[in-house]
Amino acid sequence: MIYAMDIISLLRRVLGRFRKDDFVNILQEWKFIDIDDVDVNLKKSAKIDIVYNICEKCRNKSIKVDDVAQLDLIYNQKHSNSKKWTVYKLSRAQDVTYDQVTVEPATFQDKLQQHLSLYFRHDLHTRTKDDELWLRICLHDGSAAQFMPSNVVYMVLHLRSSYIISSNIKVTHKDYILQALLTSLEYTEVKELKLSGKNLSSLTDMVLFQQSQGAFSQYRYNQADQNPLTSGRKVKRKAESPPDVTDKRVFNENNAEKRARLSKTEETFGNNPQPVLEKLTYQLETRFHGDQHMPRIADNTAIIHCTVRFEGKNVLEGIKQLGPSGLANLPLPSHLANAHSFARNSIVLAEKSQHRSTPKKD
Template sequence: MKPAKEMDETVAEFIRRTSLKIPMNEMMTILKAWDFLSENQLQTINFRQRKECLVQDLVGLCEEKSASVNDAALLDIIYTQVHWHQKVWDVFQMSKEPDEDVDLFDMEQFKRSFKKILQRALKNVTISFRDAEENAIWIRIAWGTQCTKPNQYKPTYVVHYPQTPYAFTSSRLKSIMPLLGQALTVASKHHQIVKMDLRSRHLDSLKAIVFKQYDQTFENHNSTTPLQERCLGLDVNMDSRIIHENEVEKERVQRITQESFGDYPQSQLEFAQYKLETKFKSDLNGGILAERKEPLRCLIKFSSPHLLEALKSLAPAGIADAPLSPLLTCIPNKGMNYFKIR
């Protein structure tokens, strides 16, 4: 009988750091989802002790089972699936040639192909997969080089929805994107991949935008009720002509706002960025700007914890005129929050 293989010190440290990130009220749920330790082993852990001591006991149990780097990576994926809002996600869209047929997706074949492409290009790389709800596949990639081991603390996460051309990635490293793009397109049997001008911490909102899955939970009101009765209360002593004027204007603003944003909760984005690049044109001769060869450049950024809901509230609150600029209201339909205006 072969002796159990000892767990590598780097794996022990990897598990320790990942476990320390997990909030205590989520610890048992995440460990059960990990499904590496048995129910009996979990019952031996005292969850009422200090977190550092709990994690030390947890690492000891993992050492008994000789946890591998892939086991540790899976724990990290599960933690990230719960705390996806800690990452900034970019959206990539793939496409096929016009005459290409739609292939049936084979999950195991996708995994083998994806891993083979990256491992051929890089000697040191750790690739882990986990299937999730709605047929999504989560991929975790820890990058190394030909001479250095993979850095497990700066991985790239990819969320791909099979049978769709979309992938969501957490990495901002430009150097790895060509290789990652190649692995995604070949494994999913697409021809080309492009990065969309869409980014957010809210993965579910990005998914809702690109899949056009807007939440159709309408406001709780009787649609047959006249709009005037749903407006804010007005002073009963106010001149009736002013009351009528206010009601007409509020009705107009609410109608235009609903036409622009719909009557459902908005997808959650944190910002929209607009880059202006234009050359100055004038019929007048001379002037510094007229002689300028370089275009004028300007950057405008709108930020909010919930940008689309904030924009939706501007006109009804009287802060902006209705309708808002199409550049502000087109974000969900165009699937982008980065704009270049020339």
């Protein structure tokens, strides 16, 4: 049983995460209390006074855990970058055929509630946003611990696809939660993809539009003058002009080379921002190819293992800038030029029969 004081404490904790400037829009979206019911000025009052006043109004309206859970979902929808997300792919066995499953949120919630109850005491709440169904699964490990962040799992189900993106799940809970999802959605298998990060929208973009990244993104965003599948004259884009400088005596001696690098980079990556990935790892499994620079080693067939890790705010954008900055020769090798289309954080580069390193499929 959850007491009123515990609910208000939880509400105060959730409200405390929002910025002061968010309260007007949050209250309008939440709809549990009206803005006019708040006795303090939402723009001029201190945040602590605003939170206290909202809590008192909610106490008078006998707020329930369900209402606080909806507010928590609103927060995580607006601040999804505060968590690390992992992508899962749902599939069915080849010998199993179903009609196209339409996910109706209320029916799905009832099914998932039933299947989860076989494993845990829990609270389940959902909230729709565009073509996404957000899940908040709060597992009860005890009356005092049930609202600990580690006991709450957030998931985003894309209604028109077979992908689910989830926040961190405890190892002890993971198999049970995924099995409940499979049964509720009538799938037979779930696979954790090698794709994770904090930018939820980028992860979604990479898995839902894997074949239309880079230069092909212009067709998805209706930026192209012509469809690539139709015949006709290609429209050339005007090359980027060099930046203006204050001192006219200063000029770039390599203007032609710079324009060529920009043109090659745009052909590969397009002119749209790259999806945000904070980490990208290459695992090399290749033979030694440096015999021309040093004596031949005895066993030239031995596989050398090496790991190269890129980390930063956006490693894909960083790879894109290698060419224009002059830090890499163009064209880039395929495992770099197509990194935005692989939809994964970890890529294995293995030997081909022609002794060329190429990405190896999972």
